[in-house]
Amino acid sequence: MFSKACEYGIRAAIYIAKKSLTEQKVSLKDVAQAINSPEAYTSKILQKLAKNGIINSDKGPTGGFSMDKEELNKVKLSTIVFILDGDNIYKGCGLGLEKCNEKMPCPVHNQFITVRESLKIMLETTTIISLALGLKDGLTFLKR
Numbered sequence: 001m002f003s004k005a006c007e008y009g010i011r012a013a014i015y016i017a018k019k020s021l022t023e024q025k026v027s028l029k030d031v032a033q034a035i036n037s038p039e040a041y042t043s044k045i046l047q048k049l050a051k052n053g054i055i056n057s058d059k060g061p062t063g064g065f066s067m068d069k070e071e072l073n074k075v076k077l078s079t080i081v082f083i084l085d086g087d088n089i090y091k092g093c094g095l096g097l098e099k100c101n102e103k104m105p106c107p108v109h110n111q112f113i114t115v116r117e118s119l120k121i122m123l124e125t126t127t128i129i130s131l132a133l134g135l136k137d138g139l140t141f142l143k144r
């Protein structure tokens with residue numbers, strides 16, 4: 001459903017948010033290990049998130065990645081998905097067909113509309129802090 005970059009981006013944001021709750025900055029290596037992602041790939045994703053103001057990237061001996069505590073309640077999953085994957089998740093065919101529409105629907109077209117609408121609501125109402133708190137409390141996990 002999401003691209004690999006988007007999956008890693010969501011997981012990275014959750015991990016960084018969890019650490020930011022206790023005012024800790026994390027290194028690229030820490031993030032990559034925590035989300036089980038290659039460092040070079042993680043670096044590109046974090047650069048995109050930083051460029052779009054989702055995370056902070058500070059250089060130097062006291063540098064690292066973090067998120068502003070005040071912003072944690074504002075960042076929604078939909079924002080991260082849009083930055084990394086665009087809005088294709090709301091438009092694409094459930095079977096990946098190029099010419100799927102209401103006039104010539106694929107076999108799952110009508111069912112997928114409902115799934116897509118539910119997904120959009122979930123992404124637009126879920127904050128990074130709510131996911132980070134579940135991680136912090138040991139109720140959820142980023143890797144097995």
